Structures are given as structure tokens and as C-alpha cells.
Amino acid sequence: xxxxxxxxxxxxxxxxxxxxxxxxxxxxxxxxxxxxxxxxxxxxxxxxxxxxxxxxxxxxxxxxxxxxxxxxxxxxxxxxxxxxxxxxxxxxxxxxxxxxxxxxxxxxxxxxxxxxxxxxxxxxxxxxxxxxxxxxxxxxxxxxxxxxxxxxxxxxxxxxxxxxxxxxxxxxxxxxxxxxxxxxxxxxxxx
Numbered sequence: 097x098x099x100x101x102x103x104x105x106x107x108x109x110x111x112x113x114x115x116x117x118x119x120x121x122x123x124x125x126x127x128x129x130x131x132x133x134x135x136x137x138x139x140x141x142x143x144x145x146x147x148x149x150x151x152x153x154x155x156x157x158x159x160x161x162x163x164x165x166x167x168x169x170x171x172x173x174x175x176x177x178x179x180x181x182x183x184x185x186x187x188x189x190x191x192x193x194x195x196x197x198x199x200x201x202x203x204x205x206x207x208x209x210x211x212x213x214x215x216x217x218x219x220x221x222x223x224x225x226x227x228x229x230x231x232x233x234x235x236x237x238x239x240x241x242x243x244x245x246x247x248x249x250x251x252x253x254x255x256x257x258x259x260x261x262x263x264x265x266x267x268x269x270x271x272x273x274x275x276x277x278x279x280x281x282x283x284x285x286x287x
Contacts, residue, residue, distance in 0.1 A: 111266040112174055114259055119167035121256035122209065126160040128249035129153055134242040145239040152212070152219035153246060159212040160253050163205050163260065170198070192271070199267040206260035213253040220246055 135144045147153040223243065226234040236243035 107266075108174070108178060111263065112171060112178075114262050114266070115167050115171045115174070118256050118259040118263055119164045119171060121252045121259060122160045122164035122167065125249045125253035125256060126157050126164060128245055128252060129157045129160070132242050132245035132249065134239045136238055138238065145235070145242040147246070150216070150219050150223070152216040156212040156216040156250070156253060159208050160249075160256065163209050163256065166201065166205055167260075167263075170202075195267070195271045199264065199271045202260065202264040202267045206257055206264050209253060209260060210257040213250055213257055216246075216253075217250055220250070 129147050133144060133146045135142055137143075147157055220243070223235040
């Protein structure tokens with residue numbers, strides 16, 4: 097019965113793969129957004145578009161970088177425990193408390209990246225279409241390359257947020273598989 101409690105190696109491998117992809121996409125989003133800048137001359141004055149000009153983009157860069165770092169640490173921990181226990185379930189062999197903290201951090205990370213991506217997308221739509229009532233012009237007509245890089249960064253960030261939701265589903269499955277044993281049945285209930 098103890099062998100049935102250890103998840104299949106394919107499940108651990110799938111979680112590691114998705115977690116690695118999330119880290120890569122979040123890092124790509126942070127790099128695309130953080131390194132995007134464009135300088136244009138408008139009426140004999142050079143103006144430079146950088147992510148700090150749009151506060152929501154700057155927050156997204158910080159959130160995506162933090163999420164990428166978190167997932168790299170989690171992936172390293174998962175691979176270390178898997179190797180240390182010689183393939184006996186990897187990161188699934190940790191205690192219930194660690195599984196609960198991991199689940200909460202995975203869920204919080206997914207929400208944080210999704211929320212900041214949507215906020216940055218909303219802020220950038222103003223730059224794309226402008227607002228006539230406030231006399232804000234369409235900035236993407238002037239800073240085309242900057243807008244394309246920002247769109248690519250937000251696309252990567254949205255993919256990372258979706259992947260993080262999948263990772264949090266893996267964490268939830270791991271957490272809820274660790275139900276306490278039923279004393280009447282004499283064995284642990286399995287999902």
C-alpha cells in the first residue's frame with residue numbers, strides 16, 4: 097500500500113516540465129519588456145519610450161522576474177529531492193506543510209502574474225488606440241518597435257500565467273492527496 101502513495105514519475109516529470117516552461121516564459125517576458133526602448137525625434141526633440149513610462153509595465157517586469165525566480169527555485173528543489181530520493185516521487189515526498197505552502201505560493205504567483213499582465217495590457221491599450229476625449233494620441237504610431245516588444249512580452253507573460261495555473265493544479269492535487277489516514281479503515285484513502 098505504501099507504493100501506491102508515491103505518484104507516477106510521469107506526473108513529477110510533467111510538473112517539472114511545466115514549471116520549467118513557466119520560468120522560461122516569465123523570464124522571457126521580463127527580458128522583452130525590460131530591455132525594450134525606442135528613441136524617436138519629434139519636432140527636433142529626442143524622446144525615448146521606456147517601460148518605466150508606463151507604471152503597469154514596470155510592475156509587470158518586476159512580477160514576471162519574481163515569478164521566474166520562484167519557479168526556478170521550486171524546480172531546483174523538486175529536481176534535488178527527486179534525485180536525493182532516487183526517483184521515489186521527487187517533490188511529492190515532502191511534508192503536508194511544505195505542500196500547503198507550495199500550493200499557496202504557486203496560486204499567489206499565478207494570480208500576481210495574471211493580474212499585472214492584465215493591468216499592463218489595459219494601460220497599453222491606451223497607447224495603442226489613444227483617447228480622444230483626453231487628447232492622448234496614439235503612441236504606437238510613433239514608437240512601433242517598442243509597442244511590438246511590449247506586446248510580445250505581455251503575450252509571454254500571459255502564457256506564463258496560464259502555465260502557472262496548471263502548476264498550481266499540480267500542487268493542489270499533491271496537497272489533497274495527502275489526506276490524513278482514516279483510523280477506522282486502517283489505511284490512507286487515495287484519490
